[in-house]
């Protein structure tokens with residue numbers, strides 16, 4: 001069937017940041033069919049087929065975008081060390097707030113679209129039902145504040161954009177909760193896990209694939225179609241749990257000593273961290289589903305797929 005409003009599809013020239021990160025890694029693969037990728041990683045990383053771009057350097061970032069002249073910028077890179085950000089606020093601000101502002105300004109200047117990722121940590125966690133995009137943000141950490149400032153800068157730039165807020169993200173690689181729990185549970189007989197913070201664990205690959213689905217529609221239907229839908233969207237797995245519930249589900253998928261580790265639910269007050277975290281940060285993803293017909297599966301299903309990949313025999317790399 002031919003869609004009447006369909007136009008000839010154009011390959012994007014895509015500037016993708018943070019390809020060494022959990023989400024950037026997945027985006028590199030998910031976006032490949034949509035265009036020609038210029039991939040960048042941070043200054044401490046050398047990866048094949050990737051250029052170095054230090055997003056903490058605003059002028060280098062500006063020059064880089066001008067040189068590449070993309071028609072789409074996808075920016076999963078961020079300062080993501082939530083606790084360290086309390087002590088490194090200037091660096092977190094440079095990467096999470098100033099860099100997105102520069103990318104957005106330059107995208108507007110060269111006529112590009114921009115996709116950016118933000119976080120459930122823009123909310124203070126005082127709600128008791130899922131947050132919609134209209135709910136006023138009120139971050140309780142430096143990380144959350146710098147991410148919110150990045151969002152606001154993109155909105156102020158006038159660039160056609162999608163700011164996709166996700167939460168509790170993990171995958172088969174990188175620093176994340178499941179891999180940490182598996183490591184600790186395999187080593188220790190007892191694991192104490194916070195049971196009074198509620199959120200939606202979300203697989204990075206599903207976020208990447210959902211992004212690609214939306215962009216494929218935009219490529220088909222044209223720039224004005226996306227411009228009309230420019231804005232902030234929530235994009236997480238369906239359902240919610242606590243960190244304790246997430247840990248329990250993770251260990252149900254493994255064999256060996258980790259499976260029998262004793263999980264102990266504890267309150268946040270028994271696990272003090274440098275940065276405060278929202279008690280409740282479940283996001284309502286209805287706007288994304290209504291606008292783009294894109295919705296992610298329940299978190300338990302996503303976890304089952306990741307655990308299946310992690311349990312693959314040696315030689316079959318996760319995600320290969």
Ligand SMILES: NC(=O)c1ccc[n+]([C@@H]2O[C@H](COP(=O)([O-])OP(=O)(O)OC[C@H]3O[C@@H](n4cnc5c(N)ncnc54)[C@H](OP(=O)(O)O)[C@@H]3O)[C@@H](O)[C@H]2O)c1
Pocket residue numbers: 017018019020021022023024041042043044045053054055056075076077078079080095117118119120147165166167168169170174175204
């Ligand atoms: N992880 C979560 O639970 C979570 C939850 C909600 C929202 N988010 C958001 O989702 C996005 C992706 O998160 P993620 O978990 O994939 O992050 P991640 O795994 O920590 O990756 C962050 C990426 O940013 C890059 N980066 C850091 N400093 C940089 C610099 N100065 N210049 C250039 N690149 C730099 C890192 O590169 P190097 O490896 O070279 O340092 C890395 O590729 C972020 O915007 C994050 O705020 C994450």
